[in-house]
Amino acid sequence: MSLRNTFLAAGMLALAALSFSASAEEHYTLKLAQTWGPNSPILGDTTKRFAELAEAMSDGRVTVRIDAANKHKAPFGIFDLVRNGQYDMGHTASYYYKGTIPNAMYFTTIPFGLIAPEMYAWFYHGGGMELMQEVYEPYGLLSFPGGNTGNQMGGWFRKEINSLEDLKGLKMRTPGFAGEVMSELGVAVTNLPPGELYTSLERGVIDAVEWVGPALDFPMGFHQIAKYYYSGWQEPSAEVQFLVNKKTWERLPEDIRQILTVAMRTAAYDMYIQSMHESGVAWSRMKADYPDVTHKVFPPDVIQALRETTNRLLNEFAEKDPMAKRIITSQREYLKQIRPWVNISDKAYLESVAGQ
Amino acid sequence: MSLRNTFLAAGMLALAALSFSASAEEHYTLKLAQTWGPNSPILGDTTKRFAELAEAMSDGRVTVRIDAANKHKAPFGIFDLVRNGQYDMGHTASYYYKGTIPNAMYFTTIPFGLIAPEMYAWFYHGGGMELMQEVYEPYGLLSFPGGNTGNQMGGWFRKEINSLEDLKGLKMRTPGFAGEVMSELGVAVTNLPPGELYTSLERGVIDAVEWVGPALDFPMGFHQIAKYYYSGWQEPSAEVQFLVNKKTWERLPEDIRQILTVAMRTAAYDMYIQSMHESGVAWSRMKADYPDVTHKVFPPDVIQALRETTNRLLNEFAEKDPMAKRIITSQREYLKQIRPWVNISDKAYLESVAGQ
Numbered sequence: 001m002s003l004r005n006t007f008l009a010a011g012m013l014a015l016a017a018l019s020f021s022a023s024a025e026e027h028y029t030l031k032l033a034q035t036w037g038p039n040s041p042i043l044g045d046t047t048k049r050f051a052e053l054a055e056a057m058s059d060g061r062v063t064v065r066i067d068a069a070n071k072h073k074a075p076f077g078i079f080d081l082v083r084n085g086q087y088d089m090g091h092t093a094s095y096y097y098k099g100t101i102p103n104a105m106y107f108t109t110i111p112f113g114l115i116a117p118e119m120y121a122w123f124y125h126g127g128g129m130e131l132m133q134e135v136y137e138p139y140g141l142l143s144f145p146g147g148n149t150g151n152q153m154g155g156w157f158r159k160e161i162n163s164l165e166d167l168k169g170l171k172m173r174t175p176g177f178a179g180e181v182m183s184e185l186g187v188a189v190t191n192l193p194p195g196e197l198y199t200s201l202e203r204g205v206i207d208a209v210e211w212v213g214p215a216l217d218f219p220m221g222f223h224q225i226a227k228y229y230y231s232g233w234q235e236p237s238a239e240v241q242f243l244v245n246k247k248t249w250e251r252l253p254e255d256i257r258q259i260l261t262v263a264m265r266t267a268a269y270d271m272y273i274q275s276m277h278e279s280g281v282a283w284s285r286m287k288a289d290y291p292d293v294t295h296k297v298f299p300p301d302v303i304q305a306l307r308e309t310t311n312r313l314l315n316e317f318a319e320k321d322p323m324a325k326r327i328i329t330s331q332r333e334y335l336k337q338i339r340p341w342v343n344i345s346d347k348a349y350l351e352s353v354a355g356q
Numbered sequence: 357m358s359l360r361n362t363f364l365a366a367g368m369l370a371l372a373a374l375s376f377s378a379s380a381e382e383h384y385t386l387k388l389a390q391t392w393g394p395n396s397p398i399l400g401d402t403t404k405r406f407a408e409l410a411e412a413m414s415d416g417r418v419t420v421r422i423d424a425a426n427k428h429k430a431p432f433g434i435f436d437l438v439r440n441g442q443y444d445m446g447h448t449a450s451y452y453y454k455g456t457i458p459n460a461m462y463f464t465t466i467p468f469g470l471i472a473p474e475m476y477a478w479f480y481h482g483g484g485m486e487l488m489q490e491v492y493e494p495y496g497l498l499s500f501p502g503g504n505t506g507n508q509m510g511g512w513f514r515k516e517i518n519s520l521e522d523l524k525g526l527k528m529r530t531p532g533f534a535g536e537v538m539s540e541l542g543v544a545v546t547n548l549p550p551g552e553l554y555t556s557l558e559r560g561v562i563d564a565v566e567w568v569g570p571a572l573d574f575p576m577g578f579h580q581i582a583k584y585y586y587s588g589w590q591e592p593s594a595e596v597q598f599l600v601n602k603k604t605w606e607r608l609p610e611d612i613r614q615i616l617t618v619a620m621r622t623a624a625y626d627m628y629i630q631s632m633h634e635s636g637v638a639w640s641r642m643k644a645d646y647p648d649v650t651h652k653v654f655p656p657d658v659i660q661a662l663r664e665t666t667n668r669l670l671n672e673f674a675e676k677d678p679m680a681k682r683i684i685t686s687q688r689e690y691l692k693q694i695r696p697w698v699n700i701s702d703k704a705y706l707e708s709v710a711g712q
Contacts (some may be wrong), residue, residue, distance in 0.1 A: 057413055057618060114703065115702050116473070117473065117632050121629050125633040231704035232701075233705070255413060255414070259413045261619070262618055265622055269621075269622070269625040273476045273481070274477075276694065277480075277481040277482070277694070279701070284693050284697075297704050298706075300708075342706065343505060344587055344651045344700070345507035345569065346706075347710070350698065352653055353659070
């Protein structure tokens with residue numbers, strides 16, 4: 001039983017109101033706006049988990065009220081909602097705001113960059129947190145890692161991609177930076193609303209679609225239409241973010257801040273693990289129910305062209321913007337340091353036991 | 357400022373002692389015994405981190421007093437120290453107690469088993485936590501994941517291993533289950549104290565030594581003597597454990613239990629990420645300072661023999677003990693479900709970008 005509850009139980013409420021400072025007895029309701037819908041799997045589970053952890057650890061002194069996209073109507077406006085103080089917190093992905101705050105996108109993912117545990121190592125030990133805070137600071141925001149989808153797949157294709165030639169004229173839904181890279185290679189990139197993707201793929205309006213990975217692709221049903229499922233390059237991990245209004249933060253007592261910080265950190269790690277689990281379940285089920293579904297990797301010339309184009313675009317961003325340069329360089333240097341280890345450990349192990 | 361501090365500040369201590377229940381005002385000091393030494397990197401950092409998180413989130417209502425091995429003198433007796441109530445908590449690895457509680461070892465690692473994120477997915481979504489609790493329950497203990505070393509290396513070898521023949525008569529330090537498997541393949545397994553390993557390797561008393569991975573191998577200096585660093589098979593991840601005395605736990609108020617649970621969970625994830633980071637740093641440094649150091653993988657016939665022997669031993673354990681059977685089967689089934697996903701995501705991605 002908490003001190004607050006004990007106090008109420010002792011029937012001494014009047015005394016409390018007189019004797020104790022407001023901050024000690026105060027109850028904090030934090031309003032959180034999320035990009036996701038009200039019953040969004042994995043992403044929505046993460047904000048619920050964060051709220052539950054914060055409420056339980058604070059013994060009810062904190063309540064987190066989550067508004068989903070159907071409520072606030074601004075799924076890609078979370079940055080503004082929290083910055084303007086309409087919400088205390090947000091849960092979204094930094095790269096949705098590349099128009100307003102272009103340097104934030106590198107904290108979600110960089111194509112051909114870090115896988116999830118490498119990304120966390122960069123955030124917590126490689127200077128990533130400090131750079132992210134520097135980018136959000138001028139907007140009166142704090143930002144924290146908010147969960148990882150894990151490695152994202154390259155997409156569902158109706159035809160095999162055997163060479164760079166096969167990409168030319170291909171109609172594909174793939175948004176953002178990946179779309180820019182693909183379009184440089186001759187792909188006709190379209191960005192249709194999620195609700196139209198299945199039908200568009202079925203009717204041949206598009207030939208390919210990139211979404212996330214098995215867990216979130218499964219409910220979309222693309223595996224019922226497109227046979228080839230390609231491994232990815234564009235989001236080797238994708239970290240979403242918690243945003244916190246700094247004025248709200250500064251009004252909270254230190255122990256509550258600690259509780260919120262740890263609740264965000266745990267909810268983020270938990271999302272990575274949940275994503276991995278649910279992708280395992282979904283991929284097993286897809287293969288069992290649709291034996292025609294085939295996993296493919298892009299041929300080396302396609303990977304090389306995607307990589308060269310990615311690096312050229314990143315170099316252009318870096319040349320134009322000193323902060324972009326610092327972030328891109330930091331991640332590249334970190335990758336050079338950590339990847340050789342990942343290659344001789346998890347990669348070598350997974351290879352040595354594959355197919356036996 | 358906390359309610360407790362506010363209260364003291366208001367000079368109402370006497371009233372508190374009269375009016376409030378002991379549990380509300382109480383300060384909890386938890387004594388924790390760890391297997392590791394007082395300044396143990398990574399492993400010792402994890403208990404310090406746990407203590408800091410618990411203290412900060414509880415606003416000082418909890419203090420964790422950590423005793424290292426030099427104090428309690430029983431590095432491999434943590435299970436008994438916590439079970440007997442001499443300590444409230446422990447931080448150790450389940451597989452150290454295979455003499456007393458043999459089924460606990462599977463919660464640290466199984467050779468040819470799960471890598472770290474797969475292991476966490478098994479604990480939190482695949483029934484692992486429930487099985488672990490069932491094993492510790494009869495001893496009046498709770499057990500929680502306590503941090504992961506990541507993928508462990510197969511060891512430092514003075515000579516290349518090109519076939520099964522090369523293992524015959526090889527003198528190697530490799531303890532536990534891995535040692536049993538190695539000895540079935542003709543390796544002369546020895547278990548020397550850590551302080552004698554460097555000199556023994558240098559003088560040819562042993563030909564090979566398995567320790568952990570770059571971060572913890574680096575200070576041992578094996579790379580100065582043995583040229584070949586082999587990828588592992590015996591501990592694809594190794595999860596250490598927090599143990600908690602159940603009577604202590606039951607005396608704690610619910611919000612403190614929540615705080616401790618989340619502090620343990622975060623400290624565990626953080627150890628995995630720190631291990632990854634520090635192994636990246638150490639492996640880079642070893643290669644730079646000792647360019648002769650060469651990474652190797654065991655040839656397929658060696659991997660296959662190790663794997664068959666491992667499976668034969670695991671099957672024997674499973675036949676003798678229904679609980680062992682349930683745990684081994686649970687991990688095997690989970691691996692079958694999750695590994696195909698890991699293979700088409702992180703593994704495929706790491707392969708597609710390797711060496712470019």
